[in-house]
Amino acid sequence: MPEQDTAAHRRTPAQEVAGFLRDRQEQIAQRWADAALFRTVFTHSRDEAVEAGRAVVDALAAVATADSVEDAESGGFHVVRDQLARTAAARARAGSSITEISSEVDALRPPVTELFLAEFPDAPAEHIRECTTTLTVLMGTLRLVVLETALSEGEEVIHRQRLQLLEVATPVIKLWDGIVAVPLIGTLDSARSQVVMETLLDSIVEQHARFAILDITGVPTVDSLVAQHLMKTVAAARLMGAECIVSGIRPPIAQTIVHLGIDLSSVLTRASLADALAYALGQLGADIVAREGAGSEYR
Numbered sequence: 001m002p003e004q005d006t007a008a009h010r011r012t013p014a015q016e017v018a019g020f021l022r023d024r025q026e027q028i029a030q031r032w033a034d035a036a037l038f039r040t041v042f043t044h045s046r047d048e049a050v051e052a053g054r055a056v057v058d059a060l061a062a063v064a065t066a067d068s069v070e071d072a073e074s075g076g077f078h079v080v081r082d083q084l085a086r087t088a089a090a091r092a093r094a095g096s097s098i099t100e101i102s103s104e105v106d107a108l109r110p111p112v113t114e115l116f117l118a119e120f121p122d123a124p125a126e127h128i129r130e131c132t133t134t135l136t137v138l139m140g141t142l143r144l145v146v147l148e149t150a151l152s153e154g155e156e157v158i159h160r161q162r163l164q165l166l167e168v169a170t171p172v173i174k175l176w177d178g179i180v181a182v183p184l185i186g187t188l189d190s191a192r193s194q195v196v197m198e199t200l201l202d203s204i205v206e207q208h209a210r211f212a213i214l215d216i217t218g219v220p221t222v223d224s225l226v227a228q229h230l231m232k233t234v235a236a237a238r239l240m241g242a243e244c245i246v247s248g249i250r251p252p253i254a255q256t257i258v259h260l261g262i263d264l265s266s267v268l269t270r271a272s273l274a275d276a277l278a279y280a281l282g283q284l285g286a287d288i289v290a291r292e293g294a295g296s297e298y299r
Contacts, residue, residue, distance in 0.1 A: 217248030
């Protein structure tokens, strides 16, 4: 029996695959550099694609050495999860779906299998079958790791985008020197209320504002939770040295607040944003005077 066959019988399929991956790391990385998963991410430098391929091959070899080819949580994958996350995120930003990314990872297996079969042309058929099965399972686990990472990265992107949308949907407007306003539109939940409070407080500091107006004309309903958020925002603004005015309380909302027994007696309120602005200007010593012949003075 050839020496190669004897060595094959001395090692388990996982050990055989691990040794093959280490010995043929460069060839595998070179082939993977031309695969869609790496080529479309590392568009400026093929060397970077090859280096990324080497790192993944090293991880696969470590997983095979530990005989944990079915374990997506194997320590061997930890060192490349960041790399896989960046790769998957880049493909997702390019418009690739999870199914497409899965297909791209699966396309990495044939080049490795071809190299493996060429490596042991005279090995027993049963041993080759066991090794190729192990290699297939290992590549399947890699695909699972990539998909988990892609999904996790996608959730993170969605979370960041949601926060960005909340910030865009909650602008703080400087109405006058020392006066800022937040026109609220839509439903207030805990996440958005936190963004409102943070952006308002930051604006109070930046603008040296003495008055902050929360206009809820565009808020469809007010319940006890929304009222609590408003009270907390008012209290936080006071701690920052600004007086907070809530404006735009429409009759249905006023009735709801009364029926709920919510006490807003400590909160300064005005019917409209214009009334709140007029009050704040008056407190700052600035009067609004109508044009001559257009009506009486409005303070």
